[in-house]
Amino acid sequence: MSTMPQPLRVALALSAAGVPALPLRAGKVPFGNCRACKNGACGGRPNMKAAGPCQCPAPCHAWAAATTDPHVLTSxxxxxxxxxxxxxxxHPGGAGLTVVDLDNAAAVAWARQTLPATRTVPTTRGEHWLYQGAMPSSNAVRPGVDIKSLMQYARWLGPGTGRMAVLPAAVRALTVKEDTNLAPGGLASSLPARATWSRQVATGCRHTERYVRTGLERGLALVRARTESGAGSQAFGVARFLAAQHTGCPGPCGLAVIGEEIVAAAVSVGVPETYARRAVANGLEAAVERAA
Incomplete structure (x- = not known):
């Protein structure tokens, strides 16, 4: 035991906690594939994006080699x-976790203003914010911010400090953003003729109709102004802000109808309908989470 390499000691401790671990070589990157797996000759591991037959016992295929099996780690x-x-x-996703990788001070400042507090781990240039719950990974969701969860690895830098929060809708919404809106003229949408917000659909709202319509029209204008990019993210923000105005109402407040109007505004400037619906749904959910 005295000659066991320190990285292996760390990996075994992680595996005992149910966290799939793997080694990193110089440059802090995974080891290359063995000769049989090189250039995809093996077909890939069954749990990778391109599922294949390979079940190589060597640490091949980067994150997919991460394991909690001590017999494999010490083989x-x-x-x-x-x-x-x-x-x-x-592998964060394998442990049911999501890491928001904040790569610089500006990204950390943004997270502190925007995301729910959770366990944090200092990194060389920024911080890792850890949440309970897995989701698809995505790089560069905004300047200096990556999402590492399913089908990605994160470097182990220690357990961090603070209480780990449940993965919020605000983090999930970060991956529902488009770099450039589609051309509205070429957009295929199944949106039907929509209802508009009124007292008939909001019998339990404590606000006046003028108050609600004024706020909604301002929000819709913000979404429609994003003609080149960012309309999906704007739709999320508008949905979250408007829903937050109704957390003190006995309800119903017709938030579904408000959501449909925001979706329609996003689609009108080229956001794919599925993205728009997901962004708005996440925004409405985020307002409820923040109020809870």
């Missing part, structure tokens, strides 16, 4: 790799 095939390893990574 003869992995022993030479641990002797060269300089760090340890883990």
């Amino acid at each position: 003869p095939l992995w022993a030479p790799v641990w002797r060269e390893a300089v760090a340890v990574a883990y």
Whole structure:
């Protein structure tokens, strides 16, 4: 035990906690595939995006090699790799976690203003924010921010501090954004003729109709102004803001009808309807979470 490499000790501790671990080589990247798996010759692992038959016992295929099995971690095939390893990574999605990777001070400041507080881990240039719950991974969801969860690895930098929060809708919404809106003329949408907000659909709202319509029209104008990019993210923000105005109402407040109007505004400037609906639904949900 005294000669066990330190990275292997860390990996075994992670595996005992149910966190799939893997070694990182110089450069803090995964080890390359073995000869049989090189250039995809093996067909890939069954749990990768392009599912294949490979079940190589060596640490091939990056994040897909991460494991909680101590017998695999200490196997003869992995022993030479641990002797060269300089760090340890883990598969957040495999542990039911999501890491919001904040790569600089500006990104950290944005997160502190926008996202629910959770467990944080200092990094060389910023912080990792850890949430309970897995989701699709996505890089560059905004300047200096990556989402690492399913089908990605994150470098292990320690357990961090603070209480871990449940993955919020605000984080999920970060991956529902388009770099450039589609051309509205070429957009295929199944949106039917929609109802508009009125007292008939909001019998339990404590606000006047003028108050609600004024706020909604301002929000719709913000979404429609995003003619080149960002309309999906704007729709999320408008839905979250408007829904938050009704958290003190006995209800119903007709939020579904408000949501349909926001979706229609986003679609009108080229946001795919599925993206628009997801962004608005996440925005409405985020307002409820913040009020809880």
